[in-house]
Amino acid sequence: MKKYFCLLKLQIKNAFLTLPKIFAGTLIFSVVLCAVALGAQAADKSSGAPKMQVAVVLPDDKYQNMRDEDKYVRNAFEYLGQIDSVKNVCEFVFEADEVKALEDLKNEIYTAVVVIPERFISSIMNGENIPARVIFKESGVNVTSSVFQEMLRAGASDLSTAQAGIYAVDDVVRALINQNGALEKSNAHMNSMYMSFCLDRNIYFENISAQDRGQPTALQFYTAAGFVAVMLLTTLVCASLLAPDEQALADAFWRRGISGGLSQCMKILGVTLVFYSVYAVMFVLASLSVMRFPEAADIVSAADGFRTADLSKAAASFKNIGIGLVALFVLLLAVISMAGMAYRLLGGFSMVSGVLFLFFISVVMMFASGLFIPSEMLPPAVVKIAAFLPTTWFFRLCAQILTGTVQAACVLANAAYAVFFMAVSSVVSRALHYRNGGGHSTYAKSNGVMSIDE
């Protein structure tokens, strides 16, 4: 028994000697993935359809209160510009010179010009309603112009609804309240309220916090996907650690009663412990940082209870972190076992073939599991297959660790994958040993060979 513990200790030591390499690999792959994500985001923005430019011409400063009116108009257009449906297609540019704006419209710099009349706001307030002029080109009106026209109609409809409300309240106040100043106050209040309601379209949508049901938010989804990708890719730098033993060493181990499969399992355990030492520290630090930086809970909600003064919630957070640490170990064991199996299958030919094989299966499986693009965008057949892929279960457990909703079934599925991968490694090792002329199973047994496939 002593020799098994001694070899295990040495394999763990061997793995820890490469800790700087693994740490650097984790860092490099994290940076690369972040860069790719940011690049994709930037490319997505730049490849979008060009926005229409609409000039907004403000009136000349002839009247005393014009500066205030300018402010209101500017505010209104800024409100408009912030609405998702508007900002994706349209950008407002304030122009002081109407002639220049019209010239630019001719030169197709602007899609339309909105000329704000004098006393525009005050005319709305007193019911006079001086209309703003919206000018399109005489010729060459196209789909873009039509889209803007539709937007204007929708906006005008919203505004008229708002105005109707304001006038109704105005009439009610006039009829029922005779206090001095009450009418002006109610007008101002209703103006503000209706304007914000009609311009803020968020009120039309229902906000659902999926996080409360244990589902990851978008941020947590991509964080979990990123972690799984980094874990799998970092195993590429462990090729020398997880590659099968050279034949002479494997034979020597065999003579001492240690099968190739057992040796491989010890290597996997050693590498897992090294990865665990990196990821467990990251997880605990991130969890504890929730106390100081509550924003971190957007990523690691396993520690969400620390944000409140509620002791029972904080205790639950500690429990979540404890369970998360156990689940993290199982997750890493499964990930490293998969890498170990890949190296066992092809690493015997050459290190490069093992690395390429692992890279290929990792990327394909991550893609099929919906880690790069949402599963909804993949063919149904791929989604069905993905349910059985290890990367799907790696991702689920990773997301559960982050959200503090670890489920025993998911941990067991990952543990089962780990056992399966190690068993395959062991069977392949044994098959190769026999193929190379090895034998003496009686010798191995009577020497107490420990092998997980026996």
Place this chain on the structure above:
Amino acid sequence: MSLIEVKSVAKKYGRHEVLKDVSFYANTGECVGIVGANGCGKSTLLKILSGSIKPDSGSLVYDGADPLKNVKIFERLIGYVPQENPLMTQLSVMDNLKFWYCDSSRSLKNDLINGAPAMLGISTYADKRVDRLSGGQKKRLSIACALAKQPPVLIMDEPGASLDIVCKEDIKNYLQRYMQSGGTVILTSHEQTELELCSRMYLLKNGTMHELDGHPGAAELKSVIMGL
């Protein structure tokens, strides 16, 4: 009775019959040399003798017992140094020795002072990583590992291949001491200096063993191997 008796051992790799009918013996304290052309089956024979692979037929008798039936005998009696060094290359010399000494009755600490590792000069580079050692240093370490349990028989597959003269001399000197203390050595080699250690020599040719008379010189050995 001889310490090692090999009778009618045969081994095939697929259809290729490497060993057809190999029989020989080795007595306590002697050195037996096995020579033959490249690919004649020397390494296969040594692997069978060390318990790494199983013969298809034939029998082995080690110290009066059958190791194929009680295979612990291999580990108790045989120290094996293959051509390639069976070392954990990313670990230190000391770590490798620790693994081979962990279930040995001998003390590594003492042996680093006056045992096989000390005599082979390993103590001076015990803290070095194996992948930073020279070929000779690795070979010395392999021998020291094989001797961790102080086995009475040492089987070596071309120990001097690609080593410098100094290293070959050191290994030769150690083997002489080992035999003087009652150890038995079975080795394969193409080196005249190593074969000088042998008290008896066998030629492995066409899958069968032929005992050579006396100590053939280099030219004579060449003609014997080539079948001239």
